[in-house]
Amino acid sequence: MSRLQIENLSVRFGTGEPVVNQVSLTLQPGRMLALVGESGSGKSVTAHSILRLLPPQAHVSADSMTFEGRNLLTQTEQQLRGLRGGRIGMIFQEPLNALNPLHTVEKQISESIAVHQGLSRSATRQRVLSLLEKVRLPHPESLLGRYPHQLSGGQRQRVMIAMALANDPTVLIADEPTTALDVTVQAGILDLIKQLQQDMGLAVLLITHDLGLVSRYAEDIAVMHQGSIVEQGLTAQVMQAPAADYTRHLLAAEPGGSPPVADPNRPVHLRTKDLRVWFRQGPKTLFGRKSWFRAVDGVDSLVRRGETLGVVGESGSGKSTLAMAILRLIESRGDIELDGTRLDPLNRRAMTPWRSRMQVVFQDPWGTLNPRMTVGQIIGEGLQVHRPDLNATERAEQVATMLEEVGLPATWQHRYPHEFSGGQRQRIAIARALILRPELLILDEPTSALDRSVQHQVLELLRDLQARHGLSYIFISHDLKLVRAISHQLVVMRDGKALEQGPTEAIFRDPQHDYTRTLIDAAFSTRVHALG
Amino acid sequence: MTFNNPVHQRQWQAFRANRRGYWSLWIFAVIFVLCMGAEFIANEKPLLVNYQGNLYVPVLQSYPETTFGGMFETETNYRDPFVRELIEEDGWIIWPLIRFSYSTINYDLTVPSPAPPSAENWLGTDDQGRDVLARIIYGFRTSVLFGLILAFASSVIGIAVGAIQGYFGGWIDLAGQRFLEIWSSMPILYLIIIISSFVTPNFWWLLLIMLLFSWMALVDLVRAEFLRCRNMDYVRAAKALGVPTPTIMWRHMLPNAMVATLTFVPFILNGAIIMLTTLDFIGFGLPPGSPSMGELLGQGKANLHAPWLGISAFVSLAFLLSLLIFIGEAVRDAFDPRKYLQ
Numbered sequence: 072m073s074r075l076q077i078e079n080l081s082v083r084f085g086t087g088e089p090v091v092n093q094v095s096l097t098l099q100p101g102r103m104l105a106l107v108g109e110s111g112s113g114k115s116v117t118a119h120s121i122l123r124l125l126p127p128q129a130h131v132s133a134d135s136m137t138f139e140g141r142n143l144l145t146q147t148e149q150q151l152r153g154l155r156g157g158r159i160g161m162i163f164q165e166p167l168n169a170l171n172p173l174h175t176v177e178k179q180i181s182e183s184i185a186v187h188q189g190l191s192r193s194a195t196r197q198r199v200l201s202l203l204e205k206v207r208l209p210h211p212e213s214l215l216g217r218y219p220h221q222l223s224g225g226q227r228q229r230v231m232i233a234m235a236l237a238n239d240p241t242v243l244i245a246d247e248p249t250t251a252l253d254v255t256v257q258a259g260i261l262d263l264i265k266q267l268q269q270d271m272g273l274a275v276l277l278i279t280h281d282l283g284l285v286s287r288y289a290e291d292i293a294v295m296h297q298g299s300i301v302e303q304g305l306t307a308q309v310m311q312a313p314a315a316d317y318t319r320h321l322l323a324a325e326p327g328g329s330p331p332v333a334d335p336n337r338p339v340h341l342r343t344k345d346l347r348v349w350f351r352q353g354p355k356t357l358f359g360r361k362s363w364f365r366a367v368d369g370v371d372s373l374v375r376r377g378e379t380l381g382v383v384g385e386s387g388s389g390k391s392t393l394a395m396a397i398l399r400l401i402e403s404r405g406d407i408e409l410d411g412t413r414l415d416p417l418n419r420r421a422m423t424p425w426r427s428r429m430q431v432v433f434q435d436p437w438g439t440l441n442p443r444m445t446v447g448q449i450i451g452e453g454l455q456v457h458r459p460d461l462n463a464t465e466r467a468e469q470v471a472t473m474l475e476e477v478g479l480p481a482t483w484q485h486r487y488p489h490e491f492s493g494g495q496r497q498r499i500a501i502a503r504a505l506i507l508r509p510e511l512l513i514l515d516e517p518t519s520a521l522d523r524s525v526q527h528q529v530l531e532l533l534r535d536l537q538a539r540h541g542l543s544y545i546f547i548s549h550d551l552k553l554v555r556a557i558s559h560q561l562v563v564m565r566d567g568k569a570l571e572q573g574p575t576e577a578i579f580r581d582p583q584h585d586y587t588r589t590l591i592d593a594a595f596s597t598r599v600h601a602l603g
Numbered sequence: 604m605t606f607n608n609p610v611h612q613r614q615w616q617a618f619r620a621n622r623r624g625y626w627s628l629w630i631f632a633v634i635f636v637l638c639m640g641a642e643f644i645a646n647e648k649p650l651l652v653n654y655q656g657n658l659y660v661p662v663l664q665s666y667p668e669t670t671f672g673g674m675f676e677t678e679t680n681y682r683d684p685f686v687r688e689l690i691e692e693d694g695w696i697i698w699p700l701i702r703f704s705y706s707t708i709n710y711d712l713t714v715p716s717p718a719p720p721s722a723e724n725w726l727g728t729d730d731q732g733r734d735v736l737a738r739i740i741y742g743f744r745t746s747v748l749f750g751l752i753l754a755f756a757s758s759v760i761g762i763a764v765g766a767i768q769g770y771f772g773g774w775i776d777l778a779g780q781r782f783l784e785i786w787s788s789m790p791i792l793y794l795i796i797i798i799s800s801f802v803t804p805n806f807w808w809l810l811l812i813m814l815l816f817s818w819m820a821l822v823d824l825v826r827a828e829f830l831r832c833r834n835m836d837y838v839r840a841a842k843a844l845g846v847p848t849p850t851i852m853w854r855h856m857l858p859n860a861m862v863a864t865l866t867f868v869p870f871i872l873n874g875a876i877i878m879l880t881t882l883d884f885i886g887f888g889l890p891p892g893s894p895s896m897g898e899l900l901g902q903g904k905a906n907l908h909a910p911w912l913g914i915s916a917f918v919s920l921a922f923l924l925s926l927l928i929f930i931g932e933a934v935r936d937a938f939d940p941r942k943y944l945q
Contacts, residue, residue: 395839398843400839400842400843422845423845424845426843426844426845427844427845429843430843430844431839431840431843433836433839433840434836435836438835438836438837439836439837439840440837441837441854441855443858444854449837452841452844452846452854453844453845453846455846456844456845456846456847457844457845500840503840503844504840507844
């Protein structure tokens with residue numbers, strides 16, 4: 072018998088087109104159903120409509136929606152409240168937002184127990200401790216009094232899961248539970264959810280955009296596209312023989328291929344030697360010893376012309392700081408050499424001509440463009456600085472050429488950034504960086520905020536530009552699949568140090584360091600759990 | 604900051620959607636323009652005189668009485684019935700709506716001043732026989748001009764200081780913040796009273812003294828906005844492009860800070876007007892004889908048996924301040940991202 076059954080669910084906001092269209096899903100006890108789709112496909116809206124967590128302007132209609140024989144559509148708000156966090160547990164994407172920053176771990180978890188079960192204080196505490204043990208948090212007693220900001224991302228997500236489990240749910244809805252986490256932590260959380268699913272016979276609805284996770288953890292899969300389910304079935308079967316075009320498209324969008332062939336004997340383009348960026352931290356005392364946070368701690372790196380140096384590492388490993396230091400946007404110690412010229416002793420003014428030779432593309436497509444300037448102004452800004460000889464018409468011409476080069480119509484230069492999607496914005500950011508014809512492009516997680524298929528297109532664009540113009544890249548990412556698909560050389564960073572470096576394929580074939588092995592394992596392993 | 608930017612268009616629509624604020628802006632604009640031409644509305648000199656076929660513009664130019672066949676070489680007193688008769692014998696006079704300037708004393712009162720409202724003095728006269736309506740019109744102009752200049756000057760200084768503190772941070776920020784804390788804890792009113800005892804305060808002196816203390820209102824807002832913005836990716840991208848620092852501040856960061864600033868400006872304007880009124884009321888403001896709301900309020904207090912003084916001053920002041928508050932509310936709505944980013 073199914074735990075949760077949804078038939079022909081449709082959701083509309085206001086009078087617009089339905090964002091969820093005739094969706095039918097069935098959750099079985101002890102099985103995990105993955106709801107897969109790109110951003111805007113309606114997968115989160117579907118999940119939120121189960122517990123009626125949508126904003127009031129949403130119109131939800133369905134033929135039926137039954138949970139353990141009860142019709143969810145006819146439940147009163149009060150009855151639903153009993154289900155939320157009771158029989159149906161929910162985990163959200165960003166644990167820092169979902170936890171109350173002013174409550175301790177104990178209070179967060181016991182609140183929901185108190186609401187639903189009304190246990191005594193000591194019994195509640197026992198229950199909280201056993202839950203923390205269940206989500207495999209070490210030393211649960213020491214965690215009780217901690218606040219969310221004192222926990223790591225993985226720990227926070229485990230606390231969230233403990234909260235969701237507090238009242239013995241039979242259905243667990245996990246809305247992108249690991250998207251905000253590092254790969255190694257991701258694996259731990261999903262292993263835990265899988266374990267709980269099998270131990271407690273939970274029916275799990277996993278919402279994700281990551282097909283790699285799905286193939287590893289979920290028994291069943293439903294692929295969503297523009298509000299409709301295009302394909303549904305056993306994960307293994309769908310992955311092996313996708314029936315819908317869209318599923319094939321998604322699977323093909325997994326990063327693959329290899330970087331353009333580069334001659335290993337080409338001259339050195341950029342070299343850093345013992346590069347260090349230390350931030351002062353801790354309380355400042357007048358005569359006390361200063362304590363330092365070593366964001367980048369002695370990194371030697373080397374980029375040859377026309378090559379890509381991949382920099383991988385988890386959050387906080389110092390990879391972005393390294394990029395900022397190479398661009399001389401933050402203070403650093405150690406040598407930075409571009410084409411044999413030391414950049415680190417140059418002052419601001421002397422640095423300006425060099426700026427046009429190395430450019431940067433940032434991660435967040437929404438923060439990277441000034442919302443008050445047109446696309447033409449944004450892209451043309453660099454020309455104003457470095458080519459003051461050009462007049463407005465000539466500038467507009469160059470901007471138009473650049474837009475076409477990154478695959479956007481030249482007529483778009485009068486539009487404003489808010490009219491564009493994430494992928495288009497990243498293209499604009501790339502155009503801004505390339506208009507000065509730099510030789511070195513630093514890409515700081517340029518595709519992490521994008522959907523896989525868009526990611527794929529941006530990656531293709533980057534490869535194409537490299538092949539055509541012989542650009543050198545420094546490609547920073549936490550995603551090993553992506554890095555593998557574009558880099559010739561690789562640096563693995565951890566705690567500000569370069570743990571391992573060398574030719575990309577050599578590292579993937581034979582990682583020297585345990586940590587590298589863990590990273591590769593987390594990103595590429597395809598072990599599928601025994602289907603329950 | 605062009606008007607065809609869709610964000611600005613939506614902000615303008617949000618502003619217009621607040622009907623009260625939108626109409627307040629119009630009413631304020633009309634009154635402001637009218638008051639700028641106060642000399643043409645309330646004046647003891649005629650707008651136009653036709654005498655012996657020649658046209659004279661006394662409101663703009665001064666003519667000796669001999670021009671009109673009088674005896675004195677001094678400027679014509681057109682209120683003098685004798686002069687009026689002389690002119691009207693051989694020509695005509697066009698008077699402004701109100702035949703009194705702010706300093707004109709009506710000697711023809713039949714009752715002792717302050718005289719109650721009459722057909723001649725629509726809001727009555729003050730205790731020196733001067734027309735209240737004329738004084739309100741001129742006082743309104745002084746107040747609004749004072750407020751506008753002060754709000755503009757203190758915004759410019761405040762934004763500049765806040766921008767520098769926020770952009771550079773570190774020691775500059777620390778020193779600036781400490782200085783602000785000390786400077787803002789000075790008792791402004793007493794300082795003005797002390798300073799005005801050794802300079803004769805006129806319009807510009809008062810402006811300068813108040814500017815010394817009022818520029819701080821915006822510093823913290825702008826500083827916070829710049830601190831936030833300097834880590835934005837588009838600012839870092841501009842730095843990586845080698846865009847000069849002043850350009851980055853002006854083009855990429857200032858527009859963000861302007862949102863907070865413009866929302867605040869109507870309230871700064873209000874504060875400045877209230878401050879000037881307060882000083883005039885207690886007698887440390889504009890020089891004696893100047894038309895001002897505060898001075899009129901003071902007269903109202905001194906002459907409780909003549910309620911038209913206090914009531915006129917109160918109503919006109921309350922009207923002006925309410926208009927500005929309503930405009931401020933609409934501006935706040937316009938810059939509310941929940942309204943224009945939907």
